[in-house]
Amino acid sequence: xxxxxxxLALTASLALPGVATARPVTLTAALNNYGGDGAYxxxxxxDPKGAYAGTLWVSGGKSKYYRHLTDWHRATGGAPAEINGxxxxxxxxxxxxxxxxxxxxxxxxxxxxxxxxxxxxxxxDSPNEIAAPLTIDGAGKPVRGRRYVASLxxxx
Amino acid sequence: MTKTLALLFASTALAAGVGLPAWSATRTPxxxxxxxxxxxxxxGRERAPLVLVSDDDDHxxxxxxxxGDRRSSQTDDDDEEEDDADDDQGGARHPAPIAPTAPPQNxxxxxxxxxxxxxx
Numbered sequence: 001x002x003x004x005x006x007x008l009a010l011t012a013s014l015a016l017p018g019v020a021t022a023r024p025v026t027l028t029a030a031l032n033n034y035g036g037d038g039a040y041x042x043x044x045x046x047d048p049k050g051a052y053a054g055t056l057w058v059s060g061g062k063s064k065y066y067r068h069l070t071d072w073h074r075a076t077g078g079a080p081a082e083i084n085g086x087x088x089x090x091x092x093x094x095x096x097x098x099x100x101x102x103x104x105x106x107x108x109x110x111x112x113x114x115x116x117x118x119x120x121x122x123x124x125d126s127p128n129e130i131a132a133p134l135t136i137d138g139a140g141k142p143v144r145g146r147r148y149v150a151s152l153x154x155x156x
Numbered sequence: 157m158t159k160t161l162a163l164l165f166a167s168t169a170l171a172a173g174v175g176l177p178a179w180s181a182t183r184t185p186x187x188x189x190x191x192x193x194x195x196x197x198x199x200g201r202e203r204a205p206l207v208l209v210s211d212d213d214d215h216x217x218x219x220x221x222x223x224g225d226r227r228s229s230q231t232d233d234d235d236e237e238e239d240d241a242d243d244d245q246g247g248a249r250h251p252a253p254i255a256p257t258a259p260p261q262n263x264x265x266x267x268x269x270x271x272x273x274x275x276x
Contacts, residue, residue, distance in 0.1 A: 054262030
């Protein structure tokens with residue numbers, strides 16, 4: 001009986017790390033009425049060392065404008081592999097973008113930072129418009145943007 | 157007589173050895189059961205598909221790129237506003253669609269769970 005229990009415990013310990021490793025997170029970005037065209041946004045994450053970790057979402061469909069999302073583009077080169085399946089249309093002034101995704105648990109309270117780069121046609125680029133640490137405590141608390149984004153909130 | 161026959165046989169063999177491959181190479185395709193070595197190689201070449209590669213999704217307006225961009229605070233200031241009818245209103249007329257495919261496996265997402273997106 002004991003070998004059976006031991007084998008069961010071993011298989012459970014091997015299987016469990018693959019379960020419950022993510023949580024649903026809702027990102028809400030409210031844009032200012034800046035009086036311009038739709039904003040291009042890149043929402044991405046950096047690791048505790050400040051190195052680019054990955055992209056969560058890009059608003060804006062024309063790749064030739066991605067270079068105006070300066071910091072994000074510097075890290076990724078705008079590579080399609082980085083953003084396949086996570087792009088949408090640009091976001092109009094005064095509008096609110098809401099994204100719900102299953103974010104890896106390992107990113108929460110682990111020194112990772114959520115960033116937003118923004119750009120609007122014929123207006124100034126805004127790299128690092130927002131930088132917000134991904135923490136349980138920070139959830140639900142709006143973070144102000146510098147130019148185009150009035151606030152970014154993440155709820156989990 | 158034997159010598160003459162031997163000479164005739166040798167010259168015929170030589171002519172056949174040299175002339176047949178040359179004759180075979182100059183034949184046009186489809187004129188008989190035989191097929192030259194050249195035709196055999198050509199078969200593979202003819203079956204290769206013609207592939208047209210597009211440069212990118214915005215090739216029709218790439219000329220704008222060179223003219224400058226007033227939006228940027230940097231030196232490049234191209235005129236990009238002309239072709240933006242679908243983007244300019246952003247969420248106003250074209251709400252961001254739900255991502256149609258799975259997100260990239262960059263360690264941030266759970267496998268195969270595309271983000272749900274809404275613009276209000």
